[in-house]
Amino acid sequence: GQQVMQIPQYQHVQEGEDFTTYCNSSTTLSNIQWYKQRPGGHPVFLIQLVKSGEVKKQKRLTFQFGEAKKNSSLHITATQTTDVGTYFCAGNFGNEKLTFGTGTRLTIIP
């Protein structure tokens, strides 16, 4: 079936360090979305990428969509304690279903 793999599963960083999570699909995606879920909370939409090679920035967050539209990454520069949570990618394969990655749980060491 169509799957979206996400790594790493966990990431512990010192406050101020950078963080990156990666998503990979074996088949081409129509688009990919990114969500953040705070501990005990619900997923919150961050962004959608549609075009091949697309790069979008939101303050310290940089989102990339691969040229082949099979992979994507989220990079956070100079992490802060407010960045704590689990980051999910969610791929759309051209139908109306969203397939989520397993998430990367980010913890920050102050």
Added chain:
Amino acid sequence: EAQVTQNPRYLITVTGKKLTVTCSQNMNHEYMSWYRQDPGLGLRQIYYSMNVEVTDKGDVPEGYKVSRKEKRNFPLILESPSPNQTSLYFCASSLRETQYFGPGTRLLVL
């Protein structure tokens, strides 16, 4: 306030006792969806609905039913719950790409 509401937020039940989790949105969104979240598995889509009277299976529909008689409501029905349906359930709605998630329903089936 634009929101997605779910009820109940917490539920403990026994095997075989039918239950319904309600979901309602006040944003006039056409697309609604149900997910379950389990540790290490991320979010998996159960069912989704493109509009009133239009529903389709997600990745894990077995043991669940849904209905979409009104645009704002999308209840999730477990006709005969089993322990493997113990999970955290999220309802979501969207107009275009942005999905808005409800606060979640934590279900324990004994």
